[in-house]
Amino acid sequence: MTQTIAAKALSRIYGKGRGWAFSQADFADLAGATTINSVFRRLVEEGTIRRVQTGLYDYPRYSDLLQQSLGPDILQVASALARKFRWQIQPDGASALNLMGLSTQVPAQYVFHSDGPTREYEINQTKLRFRRVATRETKFKHPESAVIVHGLKSLGPQHIDAKTIARIRDWLPDSQRSQVLKDTKTVTQWVRAAIREICKESVHG
Incomplete structure (x- = not known):
């Protein structure tokens, strides 16, 4: 058995x-x-x-x-903890950029907004912090969707160029692009347009 x-x-x-x-x-x-x-x-x-x-x-x-x-994947660890405790989590803007490799700064900590209690973990000498925040943000089914949306919002539309789109496309696995497209239908128009560009290689027709 x-x-x-x-x-x-x-x-x-x-x-x-x-x-x-x-x-x-x-x-x-x-x-x-x-x-x-x-x-x-x-x-x-x-x-x-x-x-x-x-x-x-x-x-x-x-x-x-x-x-x-390699060391643990911080997004995967955060997502596992969220599932374990049944939290809804969203990365803050700086953490989203770091997760996608769009920031040159080595992060001292990764911060996720959460509807659970404020907690902090030490993961392979990196701090992972969950901060309780009352939020009305859209809840995404896939953690990658939240990372992309909050990363784009942190950059702002004026800083979304072909290089940025390409970097995010490289970060997002091919197998998840159609999922992210479905998951982000209701986001702000300019964010949605950027996500279409990021995922366009997996869109047919």
Whole structure:
């Protein structure tokens, strides 16, 4: 029974791809917490997954160039915590730009607005802060949508050029472009126009 659950859990992890962060809450449909945590412990011992924080893990990204695992993906970690605690989160503008590689400054912390309590985590020597904010912002289904929208808003329409569009397009995986297009139908017109440009390679017809 446990072997079957372990196989299903591993299939889910592989299916999400490298960089995905998760907690027991993401596997609650497979088994109880004790069984899932036992599976996680074995996968950590085998080096398949990595413990990021207490109760939080990731499937590490790997650099062929550096021949080593990379640090945790902050957006994935933030999203995993949001799912675990059932928070709605949105990155602030500066954090969105850093996540997409559009800022030259090395961030001291990443800040996400949240409808949950204000909390702070230390992730691989980087601070991840959730700040409770009463917001009426559109809630997006996909975290990448929120990052792009808040990043574009932080830049402003006068700073959206072909280079910026290309950088964001490179950051956003091909497989997620159609999802982001659907997810951002109601955003401000100029933001929506920029997102169409970012995603245009995956739009047909």
